[in-house]
Amino acid sequence: MTSTSDGIREQIFALLRNRLRLRQRQQDLTINSSLEALGLDSMTAIELLLDLERTFGILLPDVLLTAETFRTPATLEVAVRSLLEAKG
Amino acid sequence: MGAFSEIDPIQLAVTASRQTLRAWASDVDARNRFPHESIEALRQLGLLTYFIPRASGGPTDFVTYCSIAAVLAEECLSTALIWAMHCQQVAILVDHGGPEHKHVLDEVERTGALVASVTTEAGKGGDLLTARAPLLPEDDRVRVRRVAPIVSYAEHAAFFLLTMRSAEDQHEHDVRLVLVAREDAGMTVTGDWNAMGARGTQSVPVTFDLVVDNNRVFKKPFRQIAVQTLIPAAHLGWSAVWYGAARGAFRRFVRQLRQPENKSRAQLQSDLFLSRLADLRVSLDLMDSMITQAAARIDSLRHSNADVASYENITLNISLNNVKIAVSRLAFEVVDRLVELCGLAQGYMKNTALDVERVFRDLRSATLMYHNDRLLGVNGKLILVENSGAEAIWRRPDGL
Numbered sequence: 001m002t003s004t005s006d007g008i009r010e011q012i013f014a015l016l017r018n019r020l021r022l023r024q025r026q027q028d029l030t031i032n033s034s035l036e037a038l039g040l041d042s043m044t045a046i047e048l049l050l051d052l053e054r055t056f057g058i059l060l061p062d063v064l065l066t067a068e069t070f071r072t073p074a075t076l077e078v079a080v081r082s083l084l085e086a087k088g
Numbered sequence: 089m090g091a092f093s094e095i096d097p098i099q100l101a102v103t104a105s106r107q108t109l110r111a112w113a114s115d116v117d118a119r120n121r122f123p124h125e126s127i128e129a130l131r132q133l134g135l136l137t138y139f140i141p142r143a144s145g146g147p148t149d150f151v152t153y154c155s156i157a158a159v160l161a162e163e164c165l166s167t168a169l170i171w172a173m174h175c176q177q178v179a180i181l182v183d184h185g186g187p188e189h190k191h192v193l194d195e196v197e198r199t200g201a202l203v204a205s206v207t208t209e210a211g212k213g214g215d216l217l218t219a220r221a222p223l224l225p226e227d228d229r230v231r232v233r234r235v236a237p238i239v240s241y242a243e244h245a246a247f248f249l250l251t252m253r254s255a256e257d258q259h260e261h262d263v264r265l266v267l268v269a270r271e272d273a274g275m276t277v278t279g280d281w282n283a284m285g286a287r288g289t290q291s292v293p294v295t296f297d298l299v300v301d302n303n304r305v306f307k308k309p310f311r312q313i314a315v316q317t318l319i320p321a322a323h324l325g326w327s328a329v330w331y332g333a334a335r336g337a338f339r340r341f342v343r344q345l346r347q348p349e350n351k352s353r354a355q356l357q358s359d360l361f362l363s364r365l366a367d368l369r370v371s372l373d374l375m376d377s378m379i380t381q382a383a384a385r386i387d388s389l390r391h392s393n394a395d396v397a398s399y400e401n402i403t404l405n406i407s408l409n410n411v412k413i414a415v416s417r418l419a420f421e422v423v424d425r426l427v428e429l430c431g432l433a434q435g436y437m438k439n440t441a442l443d444v445e446r447v448f449r450d451l452r453s454a455t456l457m458y459h460n461d462r463l464l465g466v467n468g469k470l471i472l473v474e475n476s477g478a479e480a481i482w483r484r485p486d487g488l
């Protein structure tokens with residue numbers, strides 16, 4: 001895992017590890033892991049959405065509530081960054 | 089066996105309910121046994137084939153399914169639950185079964201074979217959409233090894249639909265449904281069912297350990313089967329049963345109020361009594377309309393061959409869960425308050441003509457049967473993203 005200076009990626013990874021219970025499953029993820037394959041179902045997706053909003057102080061608008069946004073850690077990171085930038 | 093091309097299936101259910109279920113319900117409860125006579129009556133009337141289009145001689149629908157369930161439950165909740173759960177499994181086979189599953193439907197038609205459901209699992213409880221025990225490939229076939237803590241009428245079913253994790257290296261959300269036949273052997277009942285109520289369901293613990301052909305595994309992911317068929321059929325079928333059981337007790341009570349031999353006739357002069365009676369009817373009508381409205385909504389989706397995405401709709405799922413949550417509470421509440429109105433002699437004693445005491449015990453299981461806490465937790469989350477289009481997050485390109 002490459003680290004980013006602002007720690008956003010690390011925070012997203014930490015949220016994902018927690019929600020997908022990766023430690024208990026002795027699994028880990030990379031930036032391009034398929035979240036669906038790691039067990040992201042409808043309820044976990046909503047929990048993750050709420051985690052992201054709380055952690056980063058953002059609101060994910062309806063247009064970003066898509067399978068594409070929630071495909072991999074990378075796609076989530078793009079969404080989070082775009083919202084943080086818009087927030088200024 | 090009868091086909092209902094000419095005959096109204098609800099009328100058949102009324103006949104069975106009054107003639108047979110009523111006669112045996114107390115005995116089934118007292119002796120803690122499967123309702124053989126009542127299920128046999130449903131078999132002879134052709135009611136076990138509801139949802140099989142050819143056998144039913146016409147289109148089937150959820151509104152009628154719920155009406156039948158309620159009518160049966162008026163006299164015997166256990167028989168009605170067995171009927172509703174069997175129909176849920178038949179509906180799954182009709183809607184999602186491959187050619188290798190269809191012979192089960194022939195058996196249901198020919199012999200009235202029962203199909204049972206295995207979704208609960210030790211460790212994960214009632215969490216419907218996950219499974220722990222994996223399907224294990226064995227030569228060209230697949231091993232099904234699974235603990236099932238509670239399987240209704242397991243000793244009387246010829247077939248079982250089990251949820252299993254798709255493979256050992258797959259996630260527990262990757263669930264497949266697999267058909268197992270009693271004939272396959274490898275099924276062991278490991279305990280008995282000594283419960284407060286719903287005793288006729290004989291919901292015993294079972295372990296499965298057997299090898300079946302690969303084609304016994306349904307091709308579609310279980311989630312799709314659950315969203316499109318099992319969840320609507322289970323929530324609405326169970327709710328109709330609970331509502332019907334409460335309605336039956338209420339009607340028996342009302343029927344004897346004006347009888348000359350009713351020792352408490354003086355109550356009818358009491359405004360408080362009349363208003364309490366009327367209040368119960370409010371709850372019954374609430375349940376009825378919630379169930380009927382949701383069933384009609386599912387019927388319109390089914391009749392228009394709606395895609396899976398339509399069944400994923402968050403608002404629809406909140407309201408289906410709400411039918412189950414509300415009816416499981418209200419039905420018990422109605423009978424609880426009926427005990428109050430009936431008093432000791434008619435409400436609290438066993439084996440009275442009103443059978444309120446039995447229905448009270450039977451209905452206590454409703455909130456636990458697929459725990460309301462679980463559904464409330466789900467709805468709490470769904471409400472936060474309702475109308476946001478969040479369904480798109482978990483919709484798969486293959487239609488799910």
Ligand SMILES: Cc1cc2nc3c(=O)[nH]c(=O)nc-3n(C[C@H](O)[C@H](O)[C@H](O)COP(=O)(O)OP(=O)(O)OC[C@H]3O[C@@H](n4cnc5c(N)ncnc54)[C@H](O)[C@@H]3O)c2cc1C
Nearest residue numbers: 205206207208213214239240286456457458459461462465
């Ligand atoms: C009469 C009857 C017949 C049945 N027949 C069958 C059958 O044929 N086949 C079958 O597979 N199963 C059957 N079941 C089981 C049923 O479908 C449920 O799975 C079961 O009742 C759930 O049992 P549970 O309370 O152990 O588990 P859970 O639902 O896991 O609940 C356990 C506890 O956890 C709490 N809880 C759970 N989820 C949450 C949450 N999200 N938030 C907060 N708290 C939560 C609940 O409060 C509860 O106290 C039957 C049950 C009954 C009563």
